[in-house]
Amino acid sequence: MAHESTDGGTGTGCAEPEVSDSLRTFGAVVQALREHAGLGREEFGALVRFSKHTVASVEQGRRMPDRDFVERAESALGNTGALRRAAPHLSRQAGLASWFRQWARLEATAISLYTYECRVVPGLLQTEAYARTVSLDVPPLPDPEELEQRIAARLARQDLLAVTRKPPTAFSFIVEQAVLERWTGGEDVTREQYDRLLELIDRNWNVEFQVVPLRQPSHAGTDGPMQLAETPDHHWFAYSEGQQNGRLIAGAKEISLLQQRYAKLRSQALTPEDSLSLLKRLRGAP
Numbered sequence: 001m002a003h004e005s006t007d008g009g010t011g012t013g014c015a016e017p018e019v020s021d022s023l024r025t026f027g028a029v030v031q032a033l034r035e036h037a038g039l040g041r042e043e044f045g046a047l048v049r050f051s052k053h054t055v056a057s058v059e060q061g062r063r064m065p066d067r068d069f070v071e072r073a074e075s076a077l078g079n080t081g082a083l084r085r086a087a088p089h090l091s092r093q094a095g096l097a098s099w100f101r102q103w104a105r106l107e108a109t110a111i112s113l114y115t116y117e118c119r120v121v122p123g124l125l126q127t128e129a130y131a132r133t134v135s136l137d138v139p140p141l142p143d144p145e146e147l148e149q150r151i152a153a154r155l156a157r158q159d160l161l162a163v164t165r166k167p168p169t170a171f172s173f174i175v176e177q178a179v180l181e182r183w184t185g186g187e188d189v190t191r192e193q194y195d196r197l198l199e200l201i202d203r204n205w206n207v208e209f210q211v212v213p214l215r216q217p218s219h220a221g222t223d224g225p226m227q228l229a230e231t232p233d234h235h236w237f238a239y240s241e242g243q244q245n246g247r248l249i250a251g252a253k254e255i256s257l258l259q260q261r262y263a264k265l266r267s268q269a270l271t272p273e274d275s276l277s278l279l280k281r282l283r284g285a286p
Contacts, residue, residue: 022090024061029086031059033077048072064090064102064248067235088251102248103227103239107160112230114172114262116221118212120184121193122173123154124161125200130193131155133185161204168206174221174262174269177214180282194283201276210269211278220264228255228262 034044034055041052041059048055050069057063065073070087074080107113115122120134131151135142142150160169183190201209212221227239238249238258249255270278 023064026065026083026086026090027059027061029082030055030065030073030077033073033080033082034059037077039076044076047076066102090250100239100246103229103237103246104157106229106231106237107157109232110169110229111167111232112170112172112228113160114174114228115225116174116227116262116265117179117225118176118221119225120179121175121197124158124171125173125197126154127189127192127196128155129189130185130196133189137184161200161207163204163206171204171207172210172262172266173208174210174212174265176212177278180211180279181214191283194279197279198276198283201272201279208272209275209279210266210272211275212265212269213278216268218268220261220268223261226258226262228258 034041037044039047041055045052045055048069049072054063054069058065058069065083065087067087070083074083077083113124115124120126121130123131126134128151131154132147135147135150161171162168180194184193197209200207212219225241229237229239231237236255236259238255240247240249249258269275
């Protein structure tokens with residue numbers, strides 16, 4: 001993405017997100033409570049262990065407050081419960097950049113990561129050639145420097161797959177067979193991508209890979225791709241991405257719904273063993 005050191009699943013870029021009414025309202029409440037307590041931004045920032053600039057960004061609705069900010073602000077501003085109750089309902093309008101920054105932070109420490117993808121091979125599994133192809137496929141074309149930064153960031157994120165991490169992250173990937181048979185980038189790029197997937201499945205015992213077959217009359221994923229992450233303290237978040245937008249999801253009701261859909265997809269996809277057999281058939285002879 002033009003503004004990021006990380007990117008989303010497709011390799012496309014977009015502008016910074018617009019500010020939403022919910023973020024503006026949350027920020028106004030924080031500001032009102034802070035001023036009622038007689039605290040300046042710098043003084044309040046010291047109490048919640050965030051900079052005065054971060055405080056200003058939250059109050060102006062330009063930044064999504066994370067869990068630590070909400071909990072520390074509650075304590076510093078009288079434990080009214082207003083911020084804690086409002087936080088799950090925050091949302092942002094169209095745009096991927098800021099959402100993905102926050103998702104990347106969650107992804108980096110997650111103990112479980114689930115991904116369903118119906119458009120492209122998930123970014124964590126892409127080869128450099130595949131990442132370059134999908135980055136160049138969707139207009140507008142990035143400039144050369146931006147392209148290299150995007151690809152480097154995506155490949156760097158793949159360190160998360162390592163079984164040497166303590167503890168290793170448990171990964172589940174569900175990918176549509178149509179994605180694997182699209183021959184993105186041509187024969188050489190596709191075969192290299194197959195080899196990458198086969199190597200990961202063989203080498204990384206923490207990676208489960210399943211394929212949704214071309215013929216699947218009952219399909220729980222028709223609303224599109226999704227990602228789910230479990231934090232070390234066992235809270236769940238989700239990320240949803242589409243044309244020119246991305247959304248971080250923290251509400252318990254929405255998370256529960258997506259978990260149900262993901263569980264259904266797991267049962268509808270081929271088993272990991274059958275998925276591996278299909279992948280080997282698609283790869284063909286070396």
